[in-house]
Amino acid sequence: MDYRVIKNNDLFLMTDHHGDILGNDAQGGLYMKDTRFLSKLELTLNGKRPLLLSSAADENYVARIRLTNEHEEEAGNVKLWRESVEIIRERFIYGEVLYETIFLTNFSTKPLTFDIGFSMEADFSDMFLIRGFQPAEELGTITERKFGKDGWHSVYKGVDGVRRETKIIWDAEPEEISGQGDVRYAIRLEPKEAKSITFTVIPSIDDNQPAIYPRSKALAELEGIYASWNENTTKIETDSTVLAGLYDRGVQDLRVLLTDFGQGLFPVAGLPWYAVPFGRDSLIAALQMLPLDPEIARGTLKIMAAHQGTELNPWKDEQPGKIMHEMRSGELARSGQVPFAPYYGSIDSTPLFILLAAEYAHWTGDTDTVERLLPNIDRALEWIEKYGDRDGDGWVEYHQESSKGIANQGWKDSADSVIHKNGEFAQAPIALVEVQGYVYQAKNRLAPILEKLGHTEKAKRLTEEAANLKAKFDEVYWMPEDQFYAIALDGDKKQVQSVTSNPGHLFMSGLVDSDRARIVAQRLVAPDMFSGYGIRTMSSESTGYNPMSYHDGSIWPHDNSLAFLGMSQMGFKDEAATVINGLLKAAERFEYNRLPELYCGYDVSVGYPVSYPVACSPQAWAAGTSVLMVQAMLGLLPDALEGTIKLNPFLPDGIRNLTVKDIPVAGGRLSVALERKDGESDPRVEIIANTSGCKIVFNG
Known part of the structure; x- marks a missing residue:
């Protein structure tokens, strides 16, 4: 993917690998109900885009982007040695609110001073416009935009009569506020010192404001949702690392796509x-x-x-x-x-x-x-x-x-x-x-x-x-x-x-x-x-x-x-x-x-x-697809109405064992292990647990 995306319920964020929403009519943004509530969010260090070290959104609900500075000199003197500052952008969505924290760490041996800048905008574009639709009628307008030391907000009144608003609040007062969406922080860090800045982005429709939680509580609640999902859904163990990876990825992706x-x-x-x-x-x-x-x-x-x-x-x-x-x-x-x-x-x-x-x-x-x-x-x-x-x-x-x-x-x-x-x-x-x-x-x-x-x-x-x-x-x-x-x-x-x-x-x-x-x-x-x-x-x-x-x-x-x-x-x-x-x-x-x-x-x-x-x-x-792979390999076909569960298992070449635990069926749970020994074409089957009340029928 040439983008990074995270989602929770009806809100999702799409950025480039740096974590930026670049504006300039690009497709990135913060979206809810087919509307882009944030169309620009760019981070700079001393006015320049930082260098990308790593970019990951493998957890779906949390993205972490690791950046650093490029080398800077001024009049022959070193202004900022290359790779002195580590920047970690960590963001997640909870309760239809986006939380982003920028962690800054000085890894040089000397005190550092530098500027961190943010540019932001909300265009409230409809998803169809972003995908190229040309409207025959006029659209709504931005009716209000305010910028202050504690935050920024913008209001849009659509031709559909709906009021849409984006608020951004930050936990540290910036040194400078300029234009319609630019803030600058003057940062000083001692060697090995770390600081952070947290932005909270709150989209709303017709003044229906979502609840805002302290960052740590919101993240803990979100992690709890995924922990519960993983605990209560079907789990597998297998000697095939790619099957295990594909299945785990599929289960996580399915959860993030639930609304x-x-x-x-x-x-x-x-x-x-x-x-x-x-x-x-x-x-x-x-x-x-x-x-x-x-x-x-x-x-x-x-x-x-x-x-x-x-x-x-x-x-x-x-x-x-x-x-x-x-x-x-x-x-x-x-x-x-x-x-x-x-x-x-x-x-x-x-x-x-x-x-x-x-x-x-x-x-x-x-x-x-x-x-x-x-x-x-x-x-x-x-x-x-x-x-x-x-x-x-x-x-x-x-x-x-x-x-x-x-x-x-x-x-x-x-x-x-x-x-x-x-x-x-x-x-x-x-x-x-x-x-x-x-x-x-x-x-x-x-x-x-x-x-x-x-x-x-x-x-x-x-x-x-x-x-x-x-x-x-x-x-x-x-x-x-x-x-x-x-x-x-x-x-x-x-x-x-x-x-x-x-x-x-x-x-x-x-x-x-x-x-x-x-x-x-x-x-x-x-x-x-x-x-x-x-x-x-x-x-x-x-x-x-x-x-x-x-x-x-x-x-x-x-x-x-x-x-x-x-x-x-x-x-x-x-x-x-x-x-x-x-x-x-x-x-x-x-x-x-x-x-x-x-x-x-x-x-x-x-x-x-x-x-x-x-x-x-x-x-x-x-x-x-990964879930159906497991069902197909088990040859699993339940009929809770008749009180039977059919199994007709196989293992593809390259897979020697597969254990599937806690399959929800007929109001109970079924756990099955398959193992194929050398020289055997069909796997051996062990019913580890069956609380469904259904009879196991082998069909093969």
Whole structure:
């Protein structure tokens, strides 16, 4: 990453590696609710930028940047010897307040005097403006800016009628205050003496001021939150250092991406640009997190239900019962200049909502939550039948209605992601292959839950609908020449005959029979689809292939994770192990063993995974990939409703042991150890603890 980012709840800070927000229309800043509350924060020593020694934000909630001075002479005399001053910038966010402390230490043998300067500004730009959107209407204005010895503040009145304010207070009075956002401190340090300056940045909306705590208390509270998270979530031990690093990084990244908008914690999509409720991304990340913390699924379902579509609104691509795609709360969304408050242009969020509710119940046994959500689930099912399948042919398909909406409304939502063999873009309405799998899985897995809740007729109807979908699926989507499933049907009901990763999502659904599923699994790990670092989004033999593209040849960890989870569940252990090993090989080369949102599709002959220039990192469903690796290796499939936990374990080459402790399942905890001895193909299994009340069934 060429940036550093930290986050807590709904506030995040993005800086360069020096810890600076450079201004000059750069993208760094302090953001809350899609608004940049701090657009400049630059530190200087004697008017110059210090030299960077190290920059780390591996803890996600705390960043530490270590700097020093360059050599300075004046009229032939040494003014400041090089590397005399150590500067440590330590910052964290707690309670939607940013705390930054600058620690200054004299490591020379003589007393030193020097100036430390800070430049600051708040432009209150909307996230859409920062990402290049050109508004058609005028925006709000800064109505107040004050600078004093104890702090600074700026006020913005938006065209949406909202008052936004940034306050900065400091614990040491500066020697000089100049301009609209510059302060200077004259520092004197004896040898080995240290001093510190603490800045506290408080963003607020409509005078709703967050609580401000002493720095030490705020940091202790924050550390306690993460300690509790680590204590109460699933833990692993393994001889694979990269798996251990990737898993630990994923667990920490998932925690920092959790946000509470009043319905419980749920994962936002990713940093820096998608720290908002996201239908598809949040639902899939919550699905990935079931083996880690099923409560996250409950919070995610509740926020999706709270913002379910209620009306026909073409501007927002909204229909009754539809689950949102993305919810923004900045000035442009609130004033109606963009349709994102919320926006509903997603074909898969609605079936994924039902699917997550069903999988959550099977994992936990909590049918009460599903029963409370039944009105929302019923409306989602109605949407699938009435609006998802407008022509009544049995396939759920999308087309854009909003003039400022998204054209392609599956997870591959770039404009060039659905391509015919002749290079033409498919025209809507488009019925994506994986969406039919989500619909099948949602109905098939929900039916037994409804049966238990006494809704027998509804359960029977869903089972029949799922069976009908399965009966005609292969005839319509299978490409005999390619021996693979088409990515989609276009508006003329013709197959879009590209070989892509999308059919990999079908394995977990149960929609495809084992014979054809095996053919697809083997193709996904063949050289044209598998780079050595993961499954490409498109075959290198397909017309639209481009290893540098966003969706037509790149590698997405979450896409891979849904494929290898389904491979594991269907017994395709060799293929699942191949994919997992490829992702582990990639993780070795990324900072902190963190898999980004995506990376380029070049194969291993390059020698390293090639980064995609604007990938989000950390990103929720990329972080959740490590959790699904563990689930897949255990072959873990709980059914709390039936009182069983299936295990069908394997260990990829290079991993000899894996112990997984405290998996939350069926209201209890499960701990399992796998170990493979020399010469053995299958690992030995030890059930260390099982307080779930479920029977362990070995399926293999």
